[in-house]
Amino acid sequence: MAYQALYRVWRSQRFDDIVGQKTVTQTLKNALSQHKTSHAYLFTGPRGTGKTSAAKIFAKAINCPNQVDGEPCNECHICKAITEGRLNDVIEIDAASNNGVDEIREIREKVKYAPTQVSYKVYIIDEVHMLSTGAFNALLKTLEEPPQNVLFILATTEPHKIPATIISRTQRFDFKRIQTEDIVEHLGYILNDMDYAYDEQSLYIIARAAEGGMRDALSLLDQALSFSDERLTEQDALQVTGSLTHEMMDQYLTDCANGEVEAALAGVQKILSEGKEANRFIEDVLLYSRDLLIYKQAPEFLNLQRGYVSEGFKQLASELTNDKIYRYIDLLSETQQQLKVSTHATVYLEVVTVKLAKLRINVPNDVPVASGQVAIAPEQLVQLQQQLEALQQELAEVKQNGVTLSSTTPQVQSAKTKPSQFKLPKGLVYNVLKEATRESLRETQDVWGDLLQMLSTRERGMIRNSHPVAASNTEVVVTFDSDFVCHMLNNDDSLQQAIQMNLQRLIQKPLKAVFIPEVSWAMLRNDYLKEHPFEKKQEATISPDVQVAEIDQQQASQEVVEKAIEFFGEELVEISEE
Template sequence: MSHIALYRTWRPQAFREIVGQKHIVQTLQNSLREGRFTHAYLFNGPRGTGKTSAAKILAKAVNCLNGPAVEPCNECANCIRITEGAVMDVVEIDAASNRGVEEIRDIRDKVKYAPTEVRQKVYIIDEVHMLTTEAFNALLKTLEEPPAHVMFILATTEPHKLPATIISRCQRFDFRRVSLEDQVERLHEVCREERIEADDDAIRFIARLSDGGMRDALSLLDQIMAFSGQHVTYDDVISITGGMASDQFEKLVQAIKQRDVGAVLQLIDDFMQEGKSADKCMENLLYYFRDLLMVKMVPGSQAVTDRIIDVKRFAGVAESFTTQELISMMDTLNYYQTEMKYSVQPQTLLEVALMKLCSSTAGGAPSRAGISDGSKGAERAPDGLVSQLMSRIQRLEEQLVQLQKQGVAPAAGSATGGGAGQSGSGSRSTAIPAAMKKSVEKLDGFLEGKDSQDSKSVLQKWNQVLGRVKEQRITIHAWLVDGEPVSVHGDAVLVAFKSSMHRETTEKPANKQLIEQVMADVLGSPYRLISIMIKDWKSAADQVKPVEGSKEELKLVPEDEPVAAREEWISEAIQLFGEDLVKIKED
């Protein structure tokens, strides 16, 4: 007989076998004992914590020939056939692949019929958050008032994606991550039954890697058993999972403490030669510093004893650092770990992060606060420079007040009216703020071509562009679908976005390159992608509309031509705050 995966072999078949969910098991058993089970349940929690297993056990308990009972007997015909999935009245649906309204309408039409084989008709809908809005609407009324013989059990890892109207119609049970001790006990039980010898530190490391998911832990144990044979050791687990032993990190941390850059780089190179990944090294190093900090600050905590096997050894390493040094190191490592997600050279970032730790003056690392938001590697500005900038800002504020007293309106004021600066010609002022002049000048060609044949052709084929992008990269499609083409000028297509986040993500070089390639394929010639916020596009279009009854022409300042007669205080304001934040009203 072929091998069956451990997580399937050891799948709970009774409530007493569910690991780490005592609060849920007790509630369900009490409701079964008193006959107070409801028509709709919502099981949510992390993956591998027993949601679907609990749903099947509940289906057996309400339909057991010896029940309804607090535990299914697993011996009667109903229990056996439900376990095998052979009962037509107990339906398990994967909402990830059956997410449309038609599938839910089919359920709605069939619930009215009484069960033919068992006492209670049970629908288990797994990953229910994947259903479409229309499907949820179709399910809503049935879920609220189903026939007496029907029970719904919804399971999900992301309950926040469910409509509140669905959640309010269910009894909600929150499954927790399985504790490390419960996982260790279960894994030892599995090893005993499978006649496998396993070292305690190896089992604990497997439990730590599974992050509270019992299924993940059993799958990992199954893989390691195939590698190790009849005896599972700690070294085997390290080797097969690509992890790193704590003594390797101890050497690395000691080299950082001694500021031995050569030894640090050699250790990183050794990790890479062993097939470790840079992001995994960074993740494990952060965990190691976290453990050092826990040992130093709360040595008797349960969180320490759960994660650390040799607490005394960790305490010895932690003594060589101050608490602030450890926090600073974690802060810097966390910053570079975030940067790794967008880097094509993660190993280089790992090396830079550790060299930065070595080169710090106090043996630690500068905190994240020391890194400027504007330039990611910049150090904190000296106090003298901060004082100088504050003085300049105060001086600018005083000058602005004086200008306002002289009749210059504030930037937020009206652009029209009969103020002191109004032209004596009596005509309506057509002056545009300097920042808007640049924007309109850039869009001039697009504004003229928004109703052209090329623009209409691109708009007609845009759904084909979206479809082709979705086929190649669905994540990019999710951002691009927020925009719509508004004009074509030359070899450029202007796309207007409602959301700035969607626009910025679409503008990333890799995403933009793919979109432009798709546009070339669909439209038949190469086009560049230009983006704009839709509110800016409408504003620019409004600026060039001629005033009714007026023949005055709107003249635009060329983009490269500097705006004349800018006073010194205006230049300073733009340097300090940026041109986007400084608004200038011309007379």
């Protein structure tokens, strides 16, 4: 006898043989054993999940004289005739090639005749969604009121293309994708029955490549057996499926994680030169990244699906942060979509490789970022580390030698902050103070909180600690606690536009913001008052600010003294009046 493909040899002949569809098969068996069958059924689901097999088993079971608990005997002449496709009362129709009105009209004429050999005449229409609109309309009346002892079973992979009027006249059963472990178990059963040696990991590779379809898994297994030599190995399965080895993916993502762009690109070229497809490459790396994330959260769950975890995989999972894996998955998914419409697959692979290798995530692992927060840039982190070291050194000197404070507290200010490299926009601040009014400042302060809520998350995170301290009809001076951020904000045109646009909505004034460090505000304000004596008319609008400035300075000095005593101890603090 000629060789038959595995998916034909091992096609399910009983409901219990159908893998991974327990809910569907048990419902059909109960309906058959209790004689509560319907006149029309709709089987939907992905390819290779058992829809057509279930339809033929149902046709056998409903006509089998030796049926037991809804299962056909597969021994009587009726079961054998249906299995071999010889029974005239069980008609299989491929709707892809018989989708016209004439074919359906022919069915309408033939259903009037009673079955000749069995109790029920069964029509199995595969890929029913391919029928034309006219054909569906022609089928509609027959489905609604079929002749006695006639049964329709419709099978499709795309139920959304079937008219609702057809679906409402059928009992619908949804076949789901088969789990990886179920496919592996069934493939292992087949190989054991064939007495064929195999590596268990090879079955996991085939099962994952099948993407939930048993027929695809059996076809791949058939190829792998033809390729292998007396034993099915992991390498045989990788060659047949076109998948990447664990070592390839370990090395590729390790190079990307370490920022080794040249090594990662060389790895891509090597993989493609071995005949791997670009789409398959991206899909494998995407699944690998997903596995890394699952392993970090639920390792036992991953072991059930993957079957094997290499040492390189474990090391990579421990080194990569969750946030970095999230970004890997996003970038790979975007590239997967781009490859579907591109003729330059290699270019996209190289681009995504560079992106993965250059990706920098500075948020610590498993630490959630609150809404509005911004990850610290590397250069800012270095600056903060330098400032911290300087403050620690100064603190050690203070504890050893004590501290001397004056009423103007220049020493405390110099100890508190190092000289800034940020160039103060003195001219811009003076222009604001020249036209500043108490009313404009209060008006701006009242809506500043609302303004922050109107900005984007990034913008709100950058200026969340800002405070308006002086305002005119065209500009506002805003203090901030970081020199570095002030410099960045003053050069951010998009942020300036957002502030102006939203202030226009809130107070009908498109104010431009000038950001300065908080520690420099008092000095700039006092310098301006010394350099620009006010006339009586000007004092009416600005002098309240000046008075407040003097009061603020005194209060600040007192607060600094109290904080110094609280921090260093009264015995180390000496207050001098100069």
